Amino acid sequence: METITQKIQYDVSIKSPDASYDPWIQNIDETQRLKLVSNLLDAAFEGRIPAYDYFNHPLSIDQLKSIGVDSAYRTLTRTTPPYAEYDTLIVSKIEIKDIVKIRFLEEWYMDEQNLVFRKVILGIAPVVDKFDKEGNFVGLFPMFWIYPQGLEAFKK
Numbered sequence: 001m002e003t004i005t006q007k008i009q010y011d012v013s014i015k016s017p018d019a020s021y022d023p024w025i026q027n028i029d030e031t032q033r034l035k036l037v038s039n040l041l042d043a044a045f046e047g048r049i050p051a052y053d054y055f056n057h058p059l060s061i062d063q064l065k066s067i068g069v070d071s072a073y074r075t076l077t078r079t080t081p082p083y084a085e086y087d088t089l090i091v092s093k094i095e096i097k098d099i100v101k102i103r104f105l106e107e108w109y110m111d112e113q114n115l116v117f118r119k120v121i122l123g124i125a126p127v128v129d130k131f132d133k134e135g136n137f138v139g140l141f142p143m144f145w146i147y148p149q150g151l152e153a154f155k156k
Helices: 030-045 061-066 151-155
Strands: 002-013 069-077 085-093 099-111 116-131 137-142
Touching: 002 116, 030 061, 030 099, 030 116
Parallel strands: none
Antiparallel strands: 002 099, 069 085, 099 116, 116 137
């Protein structure tokens, strides 16, 4: 087999924001989607497989647990008289339902004789939509990378 590319990266949508508009994106049954994402998260959060940041620095379990957790103090106004202001801490956390894509890093091979392709997964990252403080979409955020065949396979 001939190497087509040593590294190719792409996102696979696993959850459409509107299944009635784009139903083919729901190509992974909800049960299987939950299982896939749960297995990825559990493997990383339980330390069964090392997790890495964007620059391939190892992440500790505590660092992983802090990904996607945001807290902010806000001054709010009570909805009943005397409508006094009060300070509160708002904590938001990424949940499993928020993971909308899986980012893959792969090697691709092709047998020229019969056009048989083979893909080897080097890395996988769960991806969430990222929003600013005002709720505006700013882009996609890979939470962390895991390398099923080890970081050395990725670096070769």
